[in-house]
Amino acid sequence: MARKPAKANRRHPLATVVLIAIGLAFTGGGYALFTSTATAQTDTASSTSQSSVDEGKKLFAANCATCHGMSLEGSTAGPALLGVGAASVDFQVGTGRMPLAMQGPQAMEKPPQFTEEQTQALADYVASLSPGPAIPTDDQLTANGNATNGGELFRINCAMCHNVAGAGGALTEGKFAPSLTGVDSKYIYEAMLTGPQNMPVFNDHNITPEDKRDIITYLKYIQNNDSTGGYDLGNLGPVAEGLFIWIFGIGAVVALTVWLTAKSN
Incomplete structure (x- = not known):
């Protein structure tokens, strides 16, 4: 019996293997490239964050640890900072309330002692030891x-x-x-x-x-x-408004009464 001739368009037995290998090569190469890029970005961000934390640790040791303790545990001179988070540090330091200038009923706002970068570093350091509300x-x-x-x-x-x-x-x-x-x-x-x-x-x-x-x-x-509502009188509320009425309103009435009495006499 005569053998049938092979079809001209029949693929080689190894063609499927080659295609799979090419596909895996492209997929693996693309994944490796993406992973290396993402890792590099993560490492850069991590390095930047760690450098900020390290800078904040130095600033905290020099300016804050005497009252708040190096581990944020607090002391008789200042409260603990455990759990206050970056937002509290940014508020207190950014508004100049901290470091405290003098003891009093409450911390007074004043020109900040640290730059924005230093304030961020302090916030990063405190948040790294004990997380809390973020900026x-x-x-x-x-x-x-x-x-x-x-x-x-x-x-x-x-x-x-x-x-x-x-x-x-x-x-x-x-x-x-x-x-x-x-x-x-x-x-x-x-x-x-x-x-x-x-x-x-x-x-x-x-x-x-x-x-x-x-x-x-x-x-x-x-x-x-x-x-x-017109002149706001400093927006100080009923005290300022009442004082205004007493001085100018009732004062005008008294002055008018005196004038009328004097005129009749």
Whole structure:
């Protein structure tokens, strides 16, 4: 019986093996390239972060450890910093409240002693030992939220100390709630997040990040727009308004009465 001739288009038995090998070579090469690039980026970020932590450790040892302890355990001169996170360090150091200039009812705001890079390094170091609330991102600080909702939240949670217009106010034992006019959005957010000094902590379960942004939007709105009620008298509330009425209002009535009496005589 005659044998059938092989088809002209029949593939070689090793063709499939060659194709698989080529596919594996391309796949493996691409994966290796991607992995090496990602690893290099991770190593660079890790190196940068570690260098920041190392710099923060030096700054902390020289400026903060005397009161707070090298391991954040605190002392009789300063509280422990375990769990305060980067946000608290950024707020306290960035506003100049720390290092403390002198003992008093509360830490006073003053020109910061450290640069932004040094402040970040201190925050990185503290967060590396004991994680806590992180520094807010730019998206969380954009004052494009709902000012109406922010105003309502501010009046409910903040106005009893900071005044409805954020002008600040006196507290007990020589303490006070500072004015919020001109304060950077980052520090307003961090203050809500960490509760510095006499302020309660408003974590993300109490006031969500979106609500915090609304509060910042409200504060920036009243700061950048004129009062619709006329002369604001410093936004100091009923005390300033009452004093104004006593001096000028009742004073005018008394002066008018004296003038009328003198004229009749």
